[in-house]
Amino acid sequence: MDDIKNKLILLKNIKPNLKKKTDFRNILMKELAMTKVNSRETWFVFLAAKLKPMPTMALVLTILIASGGVGAASASQDAIPGDTLYPLKITFEKMETAITHDETKKAELHLKFASRRLYETERVIEEEIKNADDMRIKNLLTEYQKELGEGARVTQENGLKNPEIADLLDQKTETNKKTIMAISKKLETRIQKNRSDEKLPEIMEEAREHTEIANDTASIMIFANAMKETQDKIDNENNRKITRKSDDKLRSAKNKITETKKQIERLKDEGYETDDAEKRLEEAANLLKNAETAIEKETYQESLLQSIQARQRAKEAEELAKKADQKRSGEEKDLKKRDNEDNNDD
Amino acid sequence: MNVLNKVGPKDAKSEAFIEAYDRYADSIYRFALFKVNNKDTAWDIVQECFLKTWRHAQEDRIPIKNYKAMLYAIAKNLVIDHWRKKDKNSTTDLEEVAFTLSDDSNLFEQTANKEEIKIALQMLDKIPEQQKEILILRYVDDLAFSEIAKMTGKSIVAARVETYRAIKKLKQIMSLKNG
Numbered sequence: 001m002d003d004i005k006n007k008l009i010l011l012k013n014i015k016p017n018l019k020k021k022t023d024f025r026n027i028l029m030k031e032l033a034m035t036k037v038n039s040r041e042t043w044f045v046f047l048a049a050k051l052k053p054m055p056t057m058a059l060v061l062t063i064l065i066a067s068g069g070v071g072a073a074s075a076s077q078d079a080i081p082g083d084t085l086y087p088l089k090i091t092f093e094k095m096e097t098a099i100t101h102d103e104t105k106k107a108e109l110h111l112k113f114a115s116r117r118l119y120e121t122e123r124v125i126e127e128e129i130k131n132a133d134d135m136r137i138k139n140l141l142t143e144y145q146k147e148l149g150e151g152a153r154v155t156q157e158n159g160l161k162n163p164e165i166a167d168l169l170d171q172k173t174e175t176n177k178k179t180i181m182a183i184s185k186k187l188e189t190r191i192q193k194n195r196s197d198e199k200l201p202e203i204m205e206e207a208r209e210h211t212e213i214a215n216d217t218a219s220i221m222i223f224a225n226a227m228k229e230t231q232d233k234i235d236n237e238n239n240r241k242i243t244r245k246s247d248d249k250l251r252s253a254k255n256k257i258t259e260t261k262k263q264i265e266r267l268k269d270e271g272y273e274t275d276d277a278e279k280r281l282e283e284a285a286n287l288l289k290n291a292e293t294a295i296e297k298e299t300y301q302e303s304l305l306q307s308i309q310a311r312q313r314a315k316e317a318e319e320l321a322k323k324a325d326q327k328r329s330g331e332e333k334d335l336k337k338r339d340n341e342d343n344n345d346d
Numbered sequence: 347m348n349v350l351n352k353v354g355p356k357d358a359k360s361e362a363f364i365e366a367y368d369r370y371a372d373s374i375y376r377f378a379l380f381k382v383n384n385k386d387t388a389w390d391i392v393q394e395c396f397l398k399t400w401r402h403a404q405e406d407r408i409p410i411k412n413y414k415a416m417l418y419a420i421a422k423n424l425v426i427d428h429w430r431k432k433d434k435n436s437t438t439d440l441e442e443v444a445f446t447l448s449d450d451s452n453l454f455e456q457t458a459n460k461e462e463i464k465i466a467l468q469m470l471d472k473i474p475e476q477q478k479e480i481l482i483l484r485y486v487d488d489l490a491f492s493e494i495a496k497m498t499g500k501s502i503v504a505a506r507v508e509t510y511r512a513i514k515k516l517k518q519i520m521s522l523k524n525g
Contacts, residue, residue, distance in 0.1 A: 004516050007466040008485040014463065016375040016389055024393055028367060031400065032360040 080120045080127070081136045103158040107165045110151035111172040117144035118179045125186050134200060137187075141207045148176070152214040159221035166221030170245075173215035180208045209315065212252065216308045219245045223301050246300040249307035250291050256314040257284050263321045277320035284313035363403055366413035367396055373487040374421050380470075380482055381425045391428065395421045418497050472519050477512035484509055 015021075079085040093113050100106050121140040151169060159166040184204050191200065222245060226238040260281055268274045287310035294303035374395055379388035398420050403410050410416055470478045476498070483489045483497065495505045 004469075004513055004520065005485055007462060007469070008481055010462050011376065011466055011482065011486045014376055014379065015372045016385075016392065020389060021371060024396075025364070025367060028364065028396065028400070031397075032363065 080123050081140065082124075103154055104162050104165050104168075107151050107154040107158070108168060110147045110154065111168060114144050114147035114151060115172060115176060115179075117141070117147060118176055118183065122179065122183050122186065125183065125190055137200060138203055141203050145207055145210045148173075148210055148214050152217050155221060156217055159218075160224060163221075163225040166218050166225060169214060170218035170222060173211050173218060174248075176211045177208065177215070180204060180211060184208075212311070216249075219249060219304055219308070223304055227301065242300045242304075246291075246295055246303045246307070249304050249311070250288070250295065253284070253288050253291065253307045253310040253314065256311045256318075257281065257288060260284075260314045260318045260321065263318065263325075267321060267324050272324045274321060274324055277317045277324065280313055280317035280320060284310045284317060287313060359403055359409060362410070362413065363400055366399070366417065370414055370417050371396070374417055376482065376486060377418065377421055378425060380478065382428055387428060391421060391424045394424055398424075415493065415496060418493075422497065469516055469519055473512055473515050477508060477515065480505065480508050481512050481516075 079089045093109075093116075097106065097109050097113075100109055117140050121137055121144070124136055124140065151172070155165045155169045159169075184201065187200055187204060223242060226242055260277075264274050264277050264281060267277075287306050291303045291306035291310060294300070294306055371392060375388055375392045378391040378395075379385065382388055382391065395417055399410075399413065399416055402416065470481065473481075480494060480498065483494050484491075489497070491502045491505045491509075494500075494509075495502045498505060498508075500508065
């Protein structure tokens with residue numbers, strides 16, 4: 001009998017993972033320390049009722065809410081599309097947004113998630129072992145633009161009341177522009193290795209354009225807030241901010257114009273119709289001149305607006321140039337087809 | 347970050363609850379594990395069990411006097427919920443279950459214990475579920491017969507008798523095995 005009991009007692013050695021136990025204890029401690037239990041209880045009950053068929057997800061979400069929703073350790077944080085926990089990660093994000101009512105925090109969340117989508121895009125492109133397909137990359141970039149759009153919308157609606165939202169949008173979009181550039185380079189390598197569709201760079205360009213537009217929104221808000229605070233007199237700090245933004249936008253417009261000019265010249269050399277594109281680019285160049293003049297006169301707001309418009313015109317010129325390029329590609333395809341048919345006849 | 351230093355229980359209720367966690371988390375885990383045969387599900391049940399218990403502690407005006415009983419009761423219901431959705435006949439994955447050992451033991455002990463635990467689990471699998479539950483509650487989780495009786499819905503006498511029968515059955519199984 002003792003032998004059996006001893007064997008059974010050995011089963012006491014079966015214990016949960018110590019780290020999981022400690023982590024959960026920390027979560028419980030935070031929950032205990034929370035003062036606003038009632039509102040959390042509502043969400044606890046709401047979630048438990050809604051998600052009963054999926055105990056694991058309900059539990060993880062409940063823990064997330066109970067722990068304050070931010071900074072809770074979660075195995076899904078590092079997941080990327082294709083991972084089992086990725087849908088859970090997205091669900092967490094949606095819940096976080098749903099329960100956040102403060103506009104600044106809401107904008108912060110959207111922008112955080114937008115950055116995450118870009119980071120995931122970079123990882124998906126890098127992890128060739130996982131056989132990343134183009135659809136996943138396209139979806140991520142679409143989601144990125146959605147989150148960014150929401151962040152920008154909240155900023156537009158609330159940027160004048162809460163200046164920090166505009167600053168946040170500005171910072172995030174500046175970072176995102178750099179990330180997009182890095183991703184574009186990796187994508188080029190991927191395309192060279194025939195692992196991706198050549199159309200992906202277009203989608204990247206779309207994401208870049210949206211980022212630029214969101215950054216424009218932030219810049220305008222920053223300016224508006226600076227002017228509002230100090231009427232016509234601008235203090236040193238705001239002056240630095242405004243000067244920097246004006247310079248950034250001017251530089252951005254210049255780069256776009258240069259880029260588009262090269263594209264148009266290439267097409268022109270090949271004998272394609274580029275009049276419309278050239279006209280639009282000329283408008284862009286004129287607006288850029290106005291922006292430079294405005295900076296010299298220290299009318300920075302004027303400079304900012306002119307730079308933004310200059311870049312937008314350059315973008316339109318680029319679109320028109322693309323149409324000519326597509327026409328050229330179409331003609332080349334037809335030519336090839338005809339050549340093949342002729343060869344077959346022979 | 348050590349949360350325990352920054353955020354500590356501020357009242358008796360919270361202290362009692364955390365104490366219950368420290369004392370019973372392992373037992374509730376084992377209880378769930380032997381029922382559901384899956385480590386992750388068992389841990390999910392533990393977490394949900396404690397969160398629900400805390401909710402009760404918050405809602406009820408009368409303080410909880412017996413956390414142990416409440417935890418086991420809630421855990422039992424969670425296991426029942428789980429089985430309603432799953433195939434009851436899925437077998438125990440012994441490798442899955444047996445390898446989670448205490449972090450305090452040394453490697454030699456761990457390896458030796460692992461085999462013994464495997465044998466114990468194999469034995470338990472051969473007896474009826476009710477008897478298995480009682481043996482675990484009694485010898486692994488050190489519950490008193492009065493507590494076992496409440497949990498299983500039996501009288502104290504019936505709980506004792508069932509325990510005796512379960513041990514006898516195991517003895518028979520062992521003698522058959524040893525030839």
